[in-house]
Amino acid sequence: MNAGALAGLLRALAASGYRFVTPTPLTHERVWRHRDGGAATGELRDVFGWNLPFDPLLLPTAIRDALVAAGIATPFGDLGLQRSALRVASLGERLYWHSSFPTDAADAVFFGPDTYRFARFIEQGLQGEQRVGLRLLDIGCGSGAGGLHAAGVVDVGELVVNDINPAALRLAAVNAEVAGQPVTLALGDALSAVDGDFDVVVANPPYIADDAHRAYRDGGDGLGRALSVRMAREALGRLRPGGRLLLYTGVAIVAGRNPLLDDLADDLRGFDWRCEELDPDVFGEELERAAYRRCERIAAVGLVATRMG
Numbered sequence: 001m002n003a004g005a006l007a008g009l010l011r012a013l014a015a016s017g018y019r020f021v022t023p024t025p026l027t028h029e030r031v032w033r034h035r036d037g038g039a040a041t042g043e044l045r046d047v048f049g050w051n052l053p054f055d056p057l058l059l060p061t062a063i064r065d066a067l068v069a070a071g072i073a074t075p076f077g078d079l080g081l082q083r084s085a086l087r088v089a090s091l092g093e094r095l096y097w098h099s100s101f102p103t104d105a106a107d108a109v110f111f112g113p114d115t116y117r118f119a120r121f122i123e124q125g126l127q128g129e130q131r132v133g134l135r136l137l138d139i140g141c142g143s144g145a146g147g148l149h150a151a152g153v154v155d156v157g158e159l160v161v162n163d164i165n166p167a168a169l170r171l172a173a174v175n176a177e178v179a180g181q182p183v184t185l186a187l188g189d190a191l192s193a194v195d196g197d198f199d200v201v202v203a204n205p206p207y208i209a210d211d212a213h214r215a216y217r218d219g220g221d222g223l224g225r226a227l228s229v230r231m232a233r234e235a236l237g238r239l240r241p242g243g244r245l246l247l248y249t250g251v252a253i254v255a256g257r258n259p260l261l262d263d264l265a266d267d268l269r270g271f272d273w274r275c276e277e278l279d280p281d282v283f284g285e286e287l288e289r290a291a292y293r294r295c296e297r298i299a300a301v302g303l304v305a306t307r308m309g
């Protein structure tokens with residue numbers, strides 16, 4: 001993939017007025033079935049949103065040339081059709097590259113309903129932040145949407161975007177370039193990949209107990225909460241006085257309790273914090289699996305913790 005051409009294509013899509021809200025994988029699959037596997041027309045939302053195969057001759061010439069230059073036009077079938085190797089989602093006024101559908105590759109870069117909830121949580125969690133020149137970290141950034149959205153809410157001096165997935169950092173860098181936001185890229189495992197302390201840390205780690213252990217989906221032990229607990233602990237220890245952690249994650253609720261708060265009880269001493277359920281029931285289909293047999297529901301939760309002083 002050619003990063004410069006990807007940036008140019010994203011700018012061309014933005015100039016065309018392109019908008020697409022990326023749904024859940026289940027909804028995407030249903031829409032595909034309703035379309036009977038049909039090819040896209042020249043509609044850009046079909047090509048870059050619904051990720052359908054398309055006849056390149058139906059695309060505007062500038063878009064077709066940019067797609068080829070970016071290196072993401074892949075052959076599909078034997079009728080001369082092609083399919084984009086990446087999708088484009090809109091969030092507010094910005095566009096973001098992310099992985100093609102279905103997102104089953106080990107290095108897939110996910111964007112979906114959780115991303116939109118995460119963005120709203122960031123807006124609410126940073127309300128009233130008046131400091132300027134903040135050092136902001138987005139852990140496990142994926143497409144970079146969380147960090148870039150936060151940088152649009154507060155005054156940022158440095159935005160550091162981190163991910164263990166090189167493919168994610170490549171797309172985050174392109175998305176940041178088109179957004180006009182300078183970023184520092186940090187490849188590696190969460191806080192071990194960055195130096196120093198931060199004024200704001202945002203994180204939206206994976207939180208499903210995934211049998212395939214896909215990096216964008218698997219949250220580890222504790223029914224998928226181990227990674228969230230570790231990221232929170234590391235982040236809390238790297239906040240400057242007055243610094244703020246915004247953790248958006250999912251928690252398997254067992255016997256009416258949120259075990260994430262039990263795990264972090266000691267770590268949150270000395271912090272002004274609040275935690276609320278942002279959606280009480282997400283990924284309900286996971287409850288069919290044996291791993292979640294004792295789980296009542298999976299809740300999307302937001303934890304905001306501010307270091308006192």
